[in-house]
Amino acid sequence: MLRSIRGRLAVATAALVAGTAALTIAVVYAVTVSRVQQANQAAAHDELESLLSTWRAGGLEALAGDVGRREHDPASQGFAYLVVEELSMRVAGNIPAWPEGMPEEARSELVPLEVERSDVVLVRAHRLESVRLDAKRSLLVGRDSSGEAPLVAALQLAALGALSFSLLLAIGAGLTISRRLVNRVEDMRGTIAAIRSGRKDGRVAVTTASDEFDDLAGQFNGLLDENDRLVAQVRGVTNDIAHDLRTPLQRMQGRLEAALGAPSTPPDARRVLEGLATDTERLLDTFNGLLQLVSLEGSELRRTMAPVDVEAVVREVTDLYAPLAEEAGIVLHASVSNGLGITADRQLVAQAIANLVDNAIKYGAGGGAIEVEARRTEGGAEIVVADRGPGIPPDARERVLGRLVRLDASRGIPGTGLGLSLVAAVARLHGGSIQLEDHRPGLRAVLRLRG
């Protein structure tokens, strides 16, 4: 899931939304809690300062009186006081004893404290502040902060709830956004895949949203239209040329045949005519090859697909070519798995394999053996034809699959430059591929067919 855009986009969106929410909640929580804590601490401090000013004005007696008064003053509820001598003898206040460990001049965090209130002793959490009055006496003021803990707990609960909710929301948002985006991309991908598998009229849907995706889809459809137009044009021109030139060429071939067959033709003329006949045949081969390619690339051959035994086809092709290979001093060796059945066009598959074997014999010259292998692959078959000839340089391997391409090294060998184009067209028609690889040394052609 994480490898697809959809997954990554969903996770990223969710993380972003959830992260933002978590940060906000954390800040609100921290600020609220610290404000409450500071307020209590500050209250204790102010009360201490107020008592100190009483001490400074009237000394111990005034302070004790003030403390006694405040203990019972409803306005001062929530405060606890202690005036001590030598940290042990209570002079005034409602705290029974100086808290253990509490320094003479300090502030404390929450400390549980016993407090006397109207004849009952309560234990409550307090925030404390103490000060030394003189050499013997000290003053301690506590602010009841027992309300903090439930507040913090409530805040934590609220934060946790909000966080969970925002996380769910974030995941939902992430999934929705990514699904929307990815659906659009997926739509385009599906269309492209359909076009590549032969449905040339496929187009990407354009929605009424008129967003960037629609713009992209529009541009893409325009490109496809343009491409179709160009392909049709080229195909039309090729068709016309081949058709128009084929008939006169054919007549020419007929006349040459007749002239060569006539006993009255003088030997000199016969040699010229033979040359002409060979050239004409070569031209016709090229035109026929081109026209076959054109019709294959138009791809309406699907209805001729039938169960084909690849094993049998490979054996038939290799036994057709074995004597030719032998004449060239090459051993043609086939190793095929049993019962290799696929749905395909037998003639085309045979022709494609024949072209590969033919090439291996012609161009794999001087190399001892040609290996032809066929095996089942996931969803189809793989046919490998490997020779030990000079091979094809890596940068030319893609190029030789094009129409009428012949490498300089093969100029001296008869051929139309259409053999591999046909193999490529057959592979495409069968939802497969042709790949030319290095056989170290030699060429290894891998023909994959689906079906």
Added chain:
Amino acid sequence: MKILLIEDDAVTAEYVSGALAQAGHRIDHADDGLRGLNLAMTGAYDALVVDRLLPSLDGLSVIETLRKAGRDTPVLILSALDAVSERVQGLRAGGDDYLTKPFAFAELLARLEVLVHRRRGGGTGPATVLRVADLELDLLARRVRRGGRDIELKTRELQILEVLMRNAGRVVTRTMLLESVWDFHFDPKTNVIDVHVSRLRQRIDKGEERPLIHTVRGAGYVLRAD
């Protein structure tokens, strides 16, 4: 032979009838389907050459109508459509052979002669032993003898020999061999068939006074005793 050519393309028609006449055959020509069907129903022809695409009535309908009427004149279909499905359709409609344009005239002639011969009962008969001169092929035992000597042949060589012997005296083209022995309907570019035939010839004719397998320039092979 008397042959009816149903072809609307004037150039092809002229080329084919001219060459057939030159080869000593009599030709009638119709340039649309209905006229062609009419001639085929009333005349006595040894074979028909029918173009696949015709005005007024297409080639396949001509053949179908003819067959329904009980006419079994052998039919060779000509077509510019080179797809297996087209070939299958043509043969299913009642055609006996299928030739894709462009074709060499020698190919057309060889196929016509084989078709006519086959319809007259030759070539595919139930014979279990084929004989030409002193060459003998026992189809059941898959054994070949020439004079008194046994000849060892590989499967494909045997199949090639069978086709040549069934059509003894008639030209068999490379394409016809490729079709009948391998069932391949494409042009393998290189002279693969020649190598097969020359090996067969080695075994049959080597050391013999009278060779039986002959090459016909620009056409193919013929097996005959002369």
